[in-house]
Amino acid sequence: MLSIFGHSRSTLCDGLTRRDTLRLGALTLGGLTLPQLLQAEQLAGIRKSHKAVIMIYMCGAPGHQDMYDLKMDAPSEIRGEFRPIPTTVSGIEICEHMPRMASIMDKCIPLRSVYGSPDGDHDSFICYTGHSKRNQPAGGWPSMGSVTSKLLGPKNKAVPPFVGLSPDAGHPPYGSPGLPGFLGVANSAFRPSGPASADMRLEGISSDRLNDRKSLLSSVDRLRRDMDNSGTLSGLDALSQQAFNILTSSELVDALDISKEPESVRERYGKGDPNRFGDGAPRNLEHFLMARRLVEAGCRVVTLNFGRWDFHSDNFNGMKNTHLPQFDQGLSALIEDLHQRGMDKDVAVIAWGEFGRTPRINPDAGRDHWPQVGGGLLAGGGFRTGQVIGATDRLGAEIADRPVHFAEVLAALYRHLGIEPEATKMNDLGGRPQYLLEKTTPMPELV
Numbered sequence: 001m002l003s004i005f006g007h008s009r010s011t012l013c014d015g016l017t018r019r020d021t022l023r024l025g026a027l028t029l030g031g032l033t034l035p036q037l038l039q040a041e042q043l044a045g046i047r048k049s050h051k052a053v054i055m056i057y058m059c060g061a062p063g064h065q066d067m068y069d070l071k072m073d074a075p076s077e078i079r080g081e082f083r084p085i086p087t088t089v090s091g092i093e094i095c096e097h098m099p100r101m102a103s104i105m106d107k108c109i110p111l112r113s114v115y116g117s118p119d120g121d122h123d124s125f126i127c128y129t130g131h132s133k134r135n136q137p138a139g140g141w142p143s144m145g146s147v148t149s150k151l152l153g154p155k156n157k158a159v160p161p162f163v164g165l166s167p168d169a170g171h172p173p174y175g176s177p178g179l180p181g182f183l184g185v186a187n188s189a190f191r192p193s194g195p196a197s198a199d200m201r202l203e204g205i206s207s208d209r210l211n212d213r214k215s216l217l218s219s220v221d222r223l224r225r226d227m228d229n230s231g232t233l234s235g236l237d238a239l240s241q242q243a244f245n246i247l248t249s250s251e252l253v254d255a256l257d258i259s260k261e262p263e264s265v266r267e268r269y270g271k272g273d274p275n276r277f278g279d280g281a282p283r284n285l286e287h288f289l290m291a292r293r294l295v296e297a298g299c300r301v302v303t304l305n306f307g308r309w310d311f312h313s314d315n316f317n318g319m320k321n322t323h324l325p326q327f328d329q330g331l332s333a334l335i336e337d338l339h340q341r342g343m344d345k346d347v348a349v350i351a352w353g354e355f356g357r358t359p360r361i362n363p364d365a366g367r368d369h370w371p372q373v374g375g376g377l378l379a380g381g382g383f384r385t386g387q388v389i390g391a392t393d394r395l396g397a398e399i400a401d402r403p404v405h406f407a408e409v410l411a412a413l414y415r416h417l418g419i420e421p422e423a424t425k426m427n428d429l430g431g432r433p434q435y436l437l438e439k440t441t442p443m444p445e446l447v
Helices: 034-046 125-129 142-152 194-199 207-226 232-247 253-258 263-269 284-295 315-340 404-416
Strands: 052-058 085-087 092-094 108-115 162-164 301-306 347-352 374-380 399-401 425-427 433-435
Touching: 052 125, 052 142, 052 232, 052 284, 052 315, 052 404, 108 399, 125 142, 125 253, 125 404, 142 162, 142 284, 142 301, 142 374, 194 315, 263 284, 284 301, 315 347, 315 374, 347 404
Parallel strands: 052 301, 052 347, 162 301
Antiparallel strands: 085 092, 108 374, 347 374, 425 433
């Protein structure tokens, strides 16, 4: 019982003393005591999340017909060895090696007709920007994370609006978190992996001494920055401010520390493999959990990379033995976790690669590049889930219904964040205004 003691001895008209009225623990409303009501109110406030996006880039491009679009009526040289299994949504079947995703398909949207990669080169660029690398404006197209950083800024000054968990890869585009393009270095992804992670704590220095150093840096650099015409140094100013904000708060470090999670949660996500797979990315399942913690802390866009799906040979062993089971565990854990925490309407998840794979299996039991059509998966965001968008023909070679361009998906994600891409322009480095996306057709299926 919570009591607040006063000194008045006066009696109220109903015979109760003021002290009696302040014994709050016995006050109930609908069976709840006031402390319980206050606790519920506090929890409700915590759950009032901001809008955020988590993007999982599947390096090297997975085969759509081996995950969400199996073609059992096709000849064996196209069909392959995997079999479909039913999901929680009647009529939707996915690969047998993704049973956890099958069990939550009512919370997902498989995309079976994604197109837009112009040449089939391995590059994450189109996933992050919705654009081809051809004919770019001065400075280059910015990624969605950088655009969000520029237009919305940080929700929490101690947590960067755009975090890239993607570690470097042997093939550099596999390790890109999404580039800032003409928006400049101030809107780059904050990348906590690698040596930088050791520099996010103040060691042997007080916050007052840090502020003194900050003032000294500003005074020494002011003239040089005033003389700079490129904009680079002003971007460094913003980065320096971000660094000071991070150093004077533990929120980002805490968000990255998954040891604070209950053991049961960590086991549900799993560990995966933190080692790089070939010239691709690790299959690090802890990054899925870290991404959820980051958006909870205030990050608006988190990108991460996963594996190397470029199986020109031994496709089926590679998929079922090294990639699909772990991907199935990490992605399903993330989606379930968002729902259990009441974050599913505020956080959108997209998982995809840069193109699809050839319908015909090659002599090395692999699938080659196929830019004509690929696939992906959406979840959360308050979208209308439990449906499939798009279809391919009997062989999985061509789009048969509802083509979905990369930019259309990004347009939906921008709108989820509160940014209207068809009405938003930003100047490139040549001073020319540029729309965020060229193809901004709404996706009415998501509403």
